[in-house]
Amino acid sequence: MTGERFRIGFLPLVDAALPVLAHELGFGAAEGVAIDLVRDMTWATVRDRLLYGHTDAAHMIAPLAIATTLGKDRPAVPLAVPFVLGLNGNAVTFSARLAAETGLTGALGDPIRIGAALKQVADARLAASKPLRFGVVHRYSSHNYMLRYWLAGVGIRPDQDIEIVVTSPPFAADALAAGEVDGICVGEPWNSIAVDRGVGHIALATAQIWRRGVEKVLAMRETILNERRDAVEALIRALHAAAARFVEPGAAEESADILARPEYLDAPRDAVLRAVTDRIRLVPGGEPIHYPDFMFQYREAANFPWRSQAAWLYSQMVRWDYMAFDDTEAAAAGNVFRPDVYRAALAGSGAPLPGASSKLEGGLDEPIGAGSTQGRLTLGSDRFFDGRAFDPDDIETYLAELP
């Protein structure tokens, strides 16, 4: 298989690492796949280029792939996700003023305690008719859902007690600096850039809200997946090899050097390196702290597209679009994730392949060995901050129990 070429759309974010490294370090070439990277500044443009054939695949926020398939806001186009580019890696960053008002300590604090302090400020602002305003990167983003899950869980009603607006990742730190928003939930390096500019304090890593939250995915049109199945599987192997390289000792510097370049993130190398190594500077001038669960690109079969993770995102779509739950839509959302393609691509490679395609999300407190058809697989704690668990086979009950 030679001469295969994939144009892959991406936004300047650290979690675009795998397609970038697959191209730069030759993992694509080793699988007979050439990779052209197409950079954009908004998710809407990344999606449109994918739908209308400017690109063959894209680095995409997982809920947007589901929303596009379901035809939210626009004509439906079925997308497929055969590979997850990473788990978590986002943070909630407060303006300096809000950080002071909520008493952030300069350490990664407890989501419940910070939430309680935030609720007091939010109530006071609402009473003064100047509600707090937070920025997320897209209406259909994991950022929107993680932030809302946390806020609702600590008694702050999104859309009523607080405003949530949209700002594309590369402009999030600017929005914070300009005072347009009091907080942002965005991916790296944009939180770190806000901290280094002195305009923000990191309050929480989104991994503290959901320890194993699905983040960016490799999305493509379902028709492309079907028509170019062999090439897609080769691309998956290339991305998986890039993921293995990404976590090797000594690879972090190289990854940061590449990602920081003008054609990729065009961002300070130091901020990129911190995200790559899970070391996060929370306050301006502070020492970075190490939080090993900050961002996941490889461990625990992080790239495996669990249908239950897609189902959780759908549950939040129902919740925050204020729609009625729909069985057919729920099934369609789960089927956007394609564990079958992932398994076929990596069979015989030694990579751990889970035996199941769906699991209870948020049920694990301690690392546990999981059933696999190939390799050994251990799953770490996947808790939600409020201790609830999500059963993908009973979304309605779950939704009814949420605040």
Place this chain on the structure above:
Amino acid sequence: MRIAIIDTSAGRAAVISDGLREAGLDDLVLVDTSRPLVAQIEAATPDVVLINLENPSRDLLEDFFAMSRALARPIAMFVDQSDAEATGAAIDAGVSAYVVDGLSKQRIKPVVDLAVRRFQAFSRLQRELDDAKNALAERAVIDKAKAILMKRRQIDEPEAYALLRGQAMRTNRRISEIAEAIVTSEALMGDME
């Protein structure tokens, strides 16, 4: 039919609006991209929004449209699935169109087609302008390199040009690249004898 045009390039916005006016569509709103977009769109109540694909506010605008739909104003990105080709052409040209109040396809398609043609006309103009600018800049650097060679090697202009061209041919590079290298090295080492 009221049409809002959002483009960070004032020149391109003018090219588009001229074209729409010529076609008899004169209810146009040019949105000032340096001010908050959503408030302006809300005030303008357009039937159709034409926005540059590269505009950094597209995510924000889609969110606003989605919320407007919740308030019972139908919104669709042009056009429906059966017209994927037309939409593809629009995206290719760099224009995204949103139909805000659910106008019929027959009425909206000519507007978008026109916008696409104007977008393409603009990028052609831009390309020609860039080419002309590049050609000028190249000529300036070649002249400079020639002057350096003439002075350093005590040769006349045709000889200096022949030297440049010969080196370019031997190394399979452009004459302007060779000239640039000479100018750079002169700037760094010109005073070393």
